C-alpha cells in the first residue's frame with residue numbers, strides 16, 4: 001500500500017506555521033548584509049517543476065551521472081541489504097526518478113522493504129507517490145512531506161528496522177561545511193549500527209563544465225532562481241519586479257562551491273506587505289540563494305570520519321563526475 005503523510009500534522013512534530021517561518025526567514029535574510037534567502041524556499045510547486053526540468057537539461061550532467069552509478073552498482077546495494085526487512089528512507093527525494101532504478105531492482109530481487117521518501121515539497125511527494133503507485137503494485141511506501149530534521153526525528157521514533165538511507169542528487173552540497181557536519185552528526189545519532197547511508201556528491205571538476213551546468217542555455221536555472229522572488233510576491237505580498245533582478249552563478253574556487261545570486265539591476269526598494277517593510281537594494285547588490293559545494297574523494301572520506309561514519313565504497317560514473325558514497329555507521333553494537 002502507498003500513502004502520503006504530512007509530518008507537520010502528526011504526533012512527531014508540533015504544527016509549524018510555514019508561511020510565518022518563510023516571512024521571518026525572509027526578514028532576516030533581506031535585512032542582513034550581505035543579503036541572503038534560505039535555499040529550501042526555492043522548492044515551491046513552481047520551483048519543483050523547474051527543478052524537474054533542470055535534471056533533464058543537457059548541461060546538467062549530475063542526474064545522468066548518478067543514474068548511471070545506480071544502474072551499474074544496484075547489485076552491490078541489494079547484496080548489502082540482504083534478506084532481512086529494512087526501510088529504504090530517502091531524504092529530499094524529489095520526483096524519485098533515479099530511485100526507481102533501486103526500487104525496481106529490490107522488488108525484482110524480492111527484498112523485504114518499505115520505501116519512505118521524505119521531501120519538503122508537497123508537489124514532489126505527490127508526483128513521486130502517484131508515479132510509484134501506477135508502476136509498482138507490490139511496493140509498500142509512505143511519502144512524508146517534511147523537512148530533513150523532521151525526517152530524521154521520524155527515523156528515530158518510528159523505525160526499529162534496519163535502514164538504507166539515500167541522500168542523492170548532491171543535495172548535501174547545499175549545506176556549507178558546518179551545516180553538513182551537523183546534519184550528518186544528527187543522522188548518525190538516530191541510526192542503528194548496521195544501517196547503510198548512500199550520499200550523492202558532485203565532484204570538483206573543470207570549471208567551465210560546472211559553470212555551464214548552472215547557467216543553462218534555455219535559462220531554466222535562471223527561472224528557478226528568480227522564482228523565489230515570485231514566491232515572495234505570491235505568499236508574502238511582495239512587490240518584486242522580476243525583470244529588475246538577474247541570475248548570477250559562478251564557481252568560487254576558495255570555498256569549492258557553485259554559488260547562486262539574484263542581482264538587483266538598479267537601485268530600488270521593494271515592499272513586502274506581510275512584513276510591513278520596505279527593503280532597499282543598491283545597483284548590483286546581491287542576494288545569495290544557493291551554494292552547491294563540490295568535493296574530492298578525500299573531502300568525502302574526511303567528512304565521513306569526522307561525523308562517525310565509515311566509507312565502505314566510493315561508486316563513480318564513467319566520467320568520474322559524481323560519487324555515490326556508501327557509508328556505514330561506525331557504531332559499536
Ligand SMILES: C[S@@+](CC[C@H](N)C(=O)[O-])C[C@H]1O[C@@H](n2cnc3c(N)ncnc32)[C@H](O)[C@@H]1O
Nearest residue numbers: 040043092093094119120121146147148168169
Ligand atoms: C537538489 S534536489 C534533489 C532531488 C532528488 N534527490 C534528485 O536527486 O534529483 C533537492 C530536493 O530536496 C528537497 N529539499 C530541499 N530542502 C529541503 C529540506 N530542508 N527538507 C526536506 N527536503 C528538502 C527539495 O524539495 C528537492 O526535492
